[in-house]
Amino acid sequence: EKGGYDHFMLKEIYEQPRAILDTYRGRLRADQGIIKMAGIDEHLEKFMNANRIIIVACGTSWHAGLVAEYIFEDLARVPVEVEYASEFRYRNPVITNKDVLIAISQSGETADTLAAIKLAKEKGAFVFGVCNVVGSSIARETDAGAYTHAGPEIGVASTKAFTTQITVLTLIALKLAKEKGEFSESKFHEFLTELETIPAKVEKALESNPLVEIISDVYKDATNCLYLGRGYNFPVALEGALKLKEISYIHAEGYPAAEMKHGPIALIDDQMPVFVIATKKGHYEKVVSNIQEIKSRKGKIIAIVTEGDEQVTELADHVIEVPETLESLSPLLTTIPLQLLSYHIAVMRGCNVDQPRNLAKSVTVE
Numbered sequence: 163e164k165g166g167y168d169h170f171m172l173k174e175i176y177e178q179p180r181a182i183l184d185t186y187r188g189r190l191r192a193d194q195g196i197i198k199m200a201g202i203d204e205h206l207e208k209f210m211n212a213n214r215i216i217i218v219a220c221g222t223s224w225h226a227g228l229v230a231e232y233i234f235e236d237l238a239r240v241p242v243e244v245e246y247a248s249e250f251r252y253r254n255p256v257i258t259n260k261d262v263l264i265a266i267s268q269s270g271e272t273a274d275t276l277a278a279i280k281l282a283k284e285k286g287a288f289v290f291g292v293c294n295v296v297g298s299s300i301a302r303e304t305d306a307g308a309y310t311h312a313g314p315e316i317g318v319a320s321t322k323a324f325t326t327q328i329t330v331l332t333l334i335a336l337k338l339a340k341e342k343g344e345f346s347e348s349k350f351h352e353f354l355t356e357l358e359t360i361p362a363k364v365e366k367a368l369e370s371n372p373l374v375e376i377i378s379d380v381y382k383d384a385t386n387c388l389y390l391g392r393g394y395n396f397p398v399a400l401e402g403a404l405k406l407k408e409i410s411y412i413h414a415e416g417y418p419a420a421e422m423k424h425g426p427i428a429l430i431d432d433q434m435p436v437f438v439i440a441t442k443k444g445h446y447e448k449v450v451s452n453i454q455e456i457k458s459r460k461g462k463i464i465a466i467v468t469e470g471d472e473q474v475t476e477l478a479d480h481v482i483e484v485p486e487t488l489e490s491l492s493p494l495l496t497t498i499p500l501q502l503l504s505y506h507i508a509v510m511r512g513c514n515v516d517q518p519r520n521l522a523k524s525v526t527v528e
């Protein structure tokens with residue numbers, strides 16, 4: 163049932179090219195220049211008239227929500243707020259019938275996310291679900307939704323759910339951008355065709371696996387790690403840190419690279435591995451100077467870079483290449499080596515990768 167892999171997590175990491183394809187198959191029609199999604203088409207005016215979109219989720223799904231915030235605001239020019247479901251529901255939030263709430267949940271059973279949905283519905287918001295499990299509580303409780311079609315995710319560490327959630331949310335953002343006239347036909351077409359190259363590019367990113375395994379061996383005994391990114395790749399840094407924490411039990415923190423100088427840089431010494439997402443299109447020069455700041459304090463730099471990179475490659479202790487893509491689609495690629503890294507480190511430390519201590523696949527308690 164693990165398809166020849168040692169763990170479900172590794173199997174699910176490798177399923178991502180296929181899972182992403184399954185997520186946009188039938189929805190993305192690049193040749194006709196359209197995106198078809200019944201859940202959006204039927205409620206288009208709700209989205210078009212929304213004052214703002216509120217995204218609620220927990221854990222990895224919340225990180226997908228953060229990526230979506232960048233995509234929705236950048237492409238569709240809709241204001242977005244992303245909230246932990248648990249905080250949202252208990253803080254007497256201001257919600258009106260002009261709000262659209264998107265709840266993201268792989269399992270569709272997360273108690274806090276479900277409660278946040280009920281609250282938003284009571285206050286008159288239109289509630290849209292992005293779930294993986296068909297017929298789950300959240301899928302049933304929402305006014306409309308879109309499934310991720312990732313297939314069953316068994317490993318407690320969420321991997322393919324994350325990339326397919328981002329895929330669905332990207333489709334929605336692109337659709338709204340088009341409807342709102344934010345995009346020319348040619349720009350829209352460029353996005354659609356680039357999205358169609360993502361499964362092959364994820365496949366390419368997975369080829370970094372042997373190198374990631376070697377790097378994992380170097381850092382497997384670390385007691386603390388930092389993950390840094392900017393813009394679209396800031397949430398990827400958070401997600402990289404969460405993956406490492408939950409399955410290898412190494413303390414890790416994700417940070418926006420520019421925030422280093424406001425505190426965390428004090429932690430840097432020659433024992434501190436710093437994983438930096440430094441792809442070409444995401445504020446590259448700024449990230450390069452952040453890397454220099456870390457280097458001069460003797461931190462170890464492991465950078466995720468765009469194929470053919472030279473500048474960061476000169477500075478970093480290790481680089482892992484991913485294919486080039488549009489900045490807004492880059493999280494789908496940069497997250498892959500970070501998933502592999504946490505996987506290998508956990509295996510090397512003898513941890514129970516698929517069932518980490520103290521964790522459940524779906525958190526149905528509050």
Ligand code: M6R
Pocket residue numbers: 220221222223266267268269270271272275318319320321404405408521523524525
């Ligand atoms: O099923 P959900 O997407 O609602 O689950 C949310 C979180 O519990 C989940 O993403 C958790 O953080 C994962 N273990 C992360 O890998």
